Amino acid sequence: MTETVLDGEAIVVRDLHKYFGDLEVLKGIDFHVKSGEVVCVIGPSGSGKSTLLRCINQLESATSGQVLVAGIDVTDPDVNIDAVRRRIGMVFQQFNLFPHLSVLQNLTIAQRRVLRRGRAEAERVARETLTTVGLDDKVHSYPAQLSGGQQQRVAIARALAMEPELMLFDEPTSALDPELVGDVLAVMRDLASDGMTMMVVTHEMAFARDVADRVVFMDAGVVVEEGPPDEVLGAPKHQRTKDFLFRVLNPTKTAPDQSAG
Amino acid sequence: MPRTKRARLIRTIQYAVFVLVLLVIVLRVDWATVREGYFNLSKAKPLFPDIITIALKNTVIYTAMGFAFGLVAGLFFALMRLSTVAPYRWFANVYIEFFRGIPLLLWLFFLGYGVPTATGRQLPFSPYSAIVLGLGMPAAAYLAETIRAGIQAVPRGQLEAARSLGMSQPRAMVSIVIPQAFRIIIPPLTNELIVLTKDSSLVAILGVAAGTQELTKFGRDELNALVNATPLVIAGLCYLLITVPLSLLVRRLEARNARAR
Numbered sequence: 001m002t003e004t005v006l007d008g009e010a011i012v013v014r015d016l017h018k019y020f021g022d023l024e025v026l027k028g029i030d031f032h033v034k035s036g037e038v039v040c041v042i043g044p045s046g047s048g049k050s051t052l053l054r055c056i057n058q059l060e061s062a063t064s065g066q067v068l069v070a071g072i073d074v075t076d077p078d079v080n081i082d083a084v085r086r087r088i089g090m091v092f093q094q095f096n097l098f099p100h101l102s103v104l105q106n107l108t109i110a111q112r113r114v115l116r117r118g119r120a121e122a123e124r125v126a127r128e129t130l131t132t133v134g135l136d137d138k139v140h141s142y143p144a145q146l147s148g149g150q151q152q153r154v155a156i157a158r159a160l161a162m163e164p165e166l167m168l169f170d171e172p173t174s175a176l177d178p179e180l181v182g183d184v185l186a187v188m189r190d191l192a193s194d195g196m197t198m199m200v201v202t203h204e205m206a207f208a209r210d211v212a213d214r215v216v217f218m219d220a221g222v223v224v225e226e227g228p229p230d231e232v233l234g235a236p237k238h239q240r241t242k243d244f245l246f247r248v249l250n251p252t253k254t255a256p257d258q259s260a261g
Numbered sequence: 262m263p264r265t266k267r268a269r270l271i272r273t274i275q276y277a278v279f280v281l282v283l284l285v286i287v288l289r290v291d292w293a294t295v296r297e298g299y300f301n302l303s304k305a306k307p308l309f310p311d312i313i314t315i316a317l318k319n320t321v322i323y324t325a326m327g328f329a330f331g332l333v334a335g336l337f338f339a340l341m342r343l344s345t346v347a348p349y350r351w352f353a354n355v356y357i358e359f360f361r362g363i364p365l366l367l368w369l370f371f372l373g374y375g376v377p378t379a380t381g382r383q384l385p386f387s388p389y390s391a392i393v394l395g396l397g398m399p400a401a402a403y404l405a406e407t408i409r410a411g412i413q414a415v416p417r418g419q420l421e422a423a424r425s426l427g428m429s430q431p432r433a434m435v436s437i438v439i440p441q442a443f444r445i446i447i448p449p450l451t452n453e454l455i456v457l458t459k460d461s462s463l464v465a466i467l468g469v470a471a472g473t474q475e476l477t478k479f480g481r482d483e484l485n486a487l488v489n490a491t492p493l494v495i496a497g498l499c500y501l502l503i504t505v506p507l508s509l510l511v512r513r514l515e516a517r518n519a520r521a522r
Contacts, residue, residue, distance in 0.1 A: 059424070082424075085425055096416075096419060100440050110428060114427040
């Protein structure tokens, strides 16, 4: 295992390329997230932002390039990837709660099987974590009995119960009914203000503007532009960023003239 | 004639023909012979309690042993078929295709008579070894395909969620994927159990000793002893005693699954 000590860097991505067959979805990404930083990744669908996020915990393997998480090279074939993943929380667009387990069991199973915590301790952590997402009354419910917003908050709690150093969010509100988005974003906002390191792939521009320390705009497999939300969202430099933001913020209007780009 | 009137007329004629055919059958049958030859109470009485305490019990035991063997071996072959190691897949494929392709009766003859003839000695624990392997090995082939389908029906996100919590691949399969797979396949598994209950009648050809015979062998022996078909009818009813409740259970489970989706 190569340990490169990079003080304060939670994620470092260097010249990352990813092919699906002949299709190059990531074309040399350089990217980093500092410890305690909240980074929102935005961009049109198919831009490679979810693939980039999934390369961080190796749900997708990189074709070439390097991904360091807390200084550990996760692209090293000899890395103990399970040990690294313990330190990374992940939240999916489709929640992916375990439907055959109760909410409590969803939160305790990895604590017990992976962290080897005893039942009492795992349940105590689970209940505490559920309280922070406002669902302590749902411990004995099953996922199918919860709304989408509640399921996603349980999914966040499930990741938090492992006490990760870093959280990855893959379009966490994209599968939710509009009126349920707010509760999930509120939980994420609290998490950010508690100092959690977060990488969030999202279409929620208001969240990115209010919560992110940095916004990264990706298009067609490259990072086009990044910086503080005021700059990237408020005064984008690149035409592709401007076009994207125009389309997202004015979904009923046609795109402005693109010949300038 | 108006369309609705004509449609009603056709339906009435269909129903009249149906009732007429039933009536002809009922009137043409010699009910005295039926009662005497098939439902003869005086011939039925001596069958009890042995038909229950020996024959029905043995049918249940042989089916359960075959099914238990089939489930364990079937899970094993299902995992081999899904393996990334090609020779495992080939081996499982050959096994499955072999046992799906040869008749059960031939396989039972082979174990019961072929192997002893070739080697000059009986299988150890005869006849139970021949019964368990005879019913279980072909059942494993069918169950392997059912279990594989179940595993593949579990959404990919479930495995990803488990792995991203730090679970190893085997741990994620055991704790998350396989329990859900079995839930999905309970209805088809129950169907396989019904089929195996009926197939267990074929072990009658193994020529088992008194006390180890199951329903079909018992019925056939009593047919010879009593020179009356009533034992076969009672044996048939005993099979229905097992299969009809299982069949109703499948329907309820399927209805519940349909509602859960």
